[in-house]
Amino acid sequence: MLRMLLLFAFAAAIASQIPYLLGLTDLGRTEPTPAARSAAATASQPISFAAVRPATPGTVVLPADARGHFSSTFKLNGKPVEGMVDTGASLVAINESTARRLGFSANSLDFRYTTSTANGETKMAMVTLDRVEIDGIRVSGVRAAVLRDTSLSDTLIGMSFLTRLASFKVEAGQLQLKQ
Numbered sequence: 001m002l003r004m005l006l007l008f009a010f011a012a013a014i015a016s017q018i019p020y021l022l023g024l025t026d027l028g029r030t031e032p033t034p035a036a037r038s039a040a041a042t043a044s045q046p047i048s049f050a051a052v053r054p055a056t057p058g059t060v061v062l063p064a065d066a067r068g069h070f071s072s073t074f075k076l077n078g079k080p081v082e083g084m085v086d087t088g089a090s091l092v093a094i095n096e097s098t099a100r101r102l103g104f105s106a107n108s109l110d111f112r113y114t115t116s117t118a119n120g121e122t123k124m125a126m127v128t129l130d131r132v133e134i135d136g137i138r139v140s141g142v143r144a145a146v147l148r149d150t151s152l153s154d155t156l157i158g159m160s161f162l163t164r165l166a167s168f169k170v171e172a173g174q175l176q177l178k179q
């Protein structure tokens with residue numbers, strides 16, 4: 001049951017990104033709205049993965065990018081990895097190349113689980129990350145799904161990390177993480 005729940009949550013997270021990938025976020029509009037014009041102007045600028053550091057220790061604030069996503073540089077097992085926070089993902093999800101860079105050998109990855117994604121069914125392995133960090137926040141022993149490179153290009157920071165925090169909330173276009 002838990003396996004099916006995890007697979008469903010992962011598939012839902014992937015499926016939620018389809019409109020953005022296909023550019024279908026403004027269906028039916030004949031002229032861009034002020035928000036769309038602002039987003040288009042912002043999209044032409046380089047994306048910054050830096051987190052805003054408020055005065056409160058143990059708190060990190062991530063501003064939303066032009067698409068409304070919260071991305072930053074996380075450290076997984078001490079190595080920097082660009083990741084997008086995804087509250088619809090049950091687990092942190094990384095691809096096979098990232099897993100190898102983090103110290104998981106190809107022989108240690110057991111792709112015995114099947115999951116459905118927006119790209120169809122794929123195999124998945126389960127690992128435990130020693131630690132996941134962002135600025136002053138550090139969580140040890142975080143479960144993660146490893147997918148084949150052809151099935152996942154970006155790292156998703158899911159609920160296996162977020163639920164280990166004291167709190168996380170979205171307010172005024174920013175995601176606040178508290179340890």
